[in-house]
Amino acid sequence: xxxxxxxxxxxxxxxxxxxxxxxxIGQPVDYVWHTATDLSAYDCILVPGxxxxxxxxxxxxxxxFAPVMNEVAKAAEExxxxxxxxxxxxxxxxAGLLPGALRRNDSMKFRCxxxxxxxxxxxxxxxxxxxxGQEIVIxxxxxxxxxxxxxxxxxxxxxxxxxxxxxxxxxxxxxxDIAGICNERGNVIGMMxxxxxxxxxxxxxxxxxxxxxSILQAWRDTHGAANIR
Amino acid sequence: xxxxxxxxxxxxxxxxxxxxxxxxxxHSIGFKEVESLRIGKYMExxxxxxxxxxxxxxxxxxxxxxxxxxxxxxxxxxxxx
Numbered sequence: 001x002x003x004x005x006x007x008x009x010x011x012x013x014x015x016x017x018x019x020x021x022x023x024x025i026g027q028p029v030d031y032v033w034h035t036a037t038d039l040s041a042y043d044c045i046l047v048p049g050x051x052x053x054x055x056x057x058x059x060x061x062x063x064x065f066a067p068v069m070n071e072v073a074k075a076a077e078e079x080x081x082x083x084x085x086x087x088x089x090x091x092x093x094x095a096g097l098l099p100g101a102l103r104r105n106d107s108m109k110f111r112c113x114x115x116x117x118x119x120x121x122x123x124x125x126x127x128x129x130x131x132x133g134q135e136i137v138i139x140x141x142x143x144x145x146x147x148x149x150x151x152x153x154x155x156x157x158x159x160x161x162x163x164x165x166x167x168x169x170x171x172x173x174x175x176x177d178i179a180g181i182c183n184e185r186g187n188v189i190g191m192m193x194x195x196x197x198x199x200x201x202x203x204x205x206x207x208x209x210x211x212x213x214s215i216l217q218a219w220r221d222t223h224g225a226a227n228i229r
Numbered sequence: 230x231x232x233x234x235x236x237x238x239x240x241x242x243x244x245x246x247x248x249x250x251x252x253x254x255x256h257s258i259g260f261k262e263v264e265s266l267r268i269g270k271y272m273e274x275x276x277x278x279x280x281x282x283x284x285x286x287x288x289x290x291x292x293x294x295x296x297x298x299x300x301x302x303x304x305x306x307x308x309x310x
Binding site for chain 2: 101
């Protein structure tokens with residue numbers, strides 16, 4: 001299974017994502033620059049955290065028009081796995097690949113600490129390694145992670161089980177304590193917390209590891225043993 | 230040459246934490262009459278065209294596509310010149 005880690009000017013969690021893939025599941029992984037126009041070689045695309053384009057105008061607003069984002073939309077359409085973390089989540093919402101938007105934290109503070117998340121949906125390709133309702137410790141680091149969507153969208157998210165992670169102690173004012181959501185099909189997920197920073201007990205938590213092992217397992221199940229490298 | 234002034238504001242239904250903080254600051258220095266305060270963005274664009282109708286349509290498109298995120302923001306604009 002091949003992974004791409006997108007790199008925008010201002011990304012700063014790209015190395016963490018790359019290392020997390022290497023160390024948790026040992027699959028081939030490449031950095032892919034934002035100007036790339038072909039992602040066909042990859043089975044999973046990670047959109048990392050950071051401050052792409054300096055967060056100018058709005059977080060993710062400019063990155064969503066980078067050439068590589070057309071390819072991300074194509075990959076999403078093809079059912080490939082796409083995981084946006086932090087700024088990656090903001091980019092995916094700006095691009096319309098996920099519903100809603102991320103606002104300034106209600107505290108007006110940049111929040112950087114561990115959070116306890118509840119796994120609300122363990123049937124996605126990204127969360128199958130967790131138990132339903134499991135509590136996991138994953139750090140956050142953001143100033144604009146206050147998820148917003150209107151009532152109608154929220155109802156849809158609930159009905160389709162698109163709310164994947166919720167905060168036990170809401171750090172930013174997000175609607176319905178939402179920390180991470182997926183698209184209707186379940187192959188695109190965005191989350192503010194950083195699972196790639198929680199892959200070893202040396203880092204304070206290894207609860208994020210299961211996200212990476214889940215993705216690999218999901219891919220193996222749909223592609224058969226013959227494809228395993 | 231036309232000039233466009235674009236105003237982007239946070240929708241009424243969406244909390245504006247910055248506005249709330251600034252309102253609190255005004256209260257603390259004695260401007261108690263401030264009942265609400267919302268922070269938005271103001272942009273000035275110079276357009277290389279004299280066709281108002283076309284400019285209007287293009288500015289609207291710019292707002293929808295990039296300048297505002299219509300999930301949480303409203304926009305309006307004025308054309309001058």
